[in-house]
Amino acid sequence: MASNHADEVVFRFVPDDEFLTMLRTDFKSVTMITPRSVTRIARRTIARLPSGFELQADIYFRDSRPPAPRPALVFMHDWAGGKQPALCGDRQCNFFALQDNMFCVALYYRQPGDGRYPAALQDLKCCVRWLRSIANEYAIDTNKIVAMGSSAGTQ
Numbered sequence: 001m002a003s004n005h006a007d008e009v010v011f012r013f014v015p016d017d018e019f020l021t022m023l024r025t026d027f028k029s030v031t032m033i034t035p036r037s038v039t040r041i042a043r044r045t046i047a048r049l050p051s052g053f054e055l056q057a058d059i060y061f062r063d064s065r066p067p068a069p070r071p072a073l074v075f076m077h078d079w080a081g082g083k084q085p086a087l088c089g090d091r092q093c094n095f096f097a098l099q100d101n102m103f104c105v106a107l108y109y110r111q112p113g114d115g116r117y118p119a120a121l122q123d124l125k126c127c128v129r130w131l132r133s134i135a136n137e138y139a140i141d142t143n144k145i146v147a148m149g150s151s152a153g154t155q
Contacts, residue, residue: 011040016098023095030091035098037062043108046130053114055123058090060097060104061138069141072103072131074124076149092148103140105131 011034014022019035034040041059048054073096075089089106096102109123124147132142 019094019098023091027091030094032087032090034094038094038097039064040094046105047126049110049123049126051115053110055110055126056108057127058088058093058106058108060093060106062097062101064138066101066139069135069139069144070101070103071144071146072105072140074127074131074145074147075104075106076109076120076124076147077106089150103131103138 011032013034013036016035016037019030019033022030022033039059039061043056044059045054045056073093075092077088087106088108089104093104093106097104105127107123107127110119115122128145128147131140131145134140135142
């Protein structure tokens with residue numbers, strides 16, 4: 001079964017150990033590849049902002065209801081030339097969901113054309129509120145939510 005979104009991106013599912021080996025040996029080759037035990041939900045709308053912007057995220061998790069609350073990770077992509085990138089944080093979110101059973105979110109925050117600073121920070125805060133709102137459903141430890149990103153996503 002492959003996950004698709006509006007861009008018709010199709011993912012290949014591989015055994016978990018094969019995914020980890022691919023990451024170690026050729027990081028760049030791990031594109032549109034998901035470990036079998038990770039569930040990936042593409043482009044879920046997590047909020048509709050007053051401006052009309054739909055705040056979306058790709059969601060990754062291994063167990064929908066683990067026995068104990070787990071940490072969550074929000075990944076914020078780089079600038080991507082002012083447009084929403086495809087597959088932001090895909091490798092990182094797959095890895096942390098698989099390896100550490102984290103609930104991971106790759107956030108498609110507002111680019112400069114959709115909102116200037118502090119828009120991205122507001123979007124991150126909105127995502128954290130959303131994570132807290134679904135914490136019981138997905139066993140998320142609300143005291144262990146971390147954000148990471150690449151390039152502009154780290155500001």
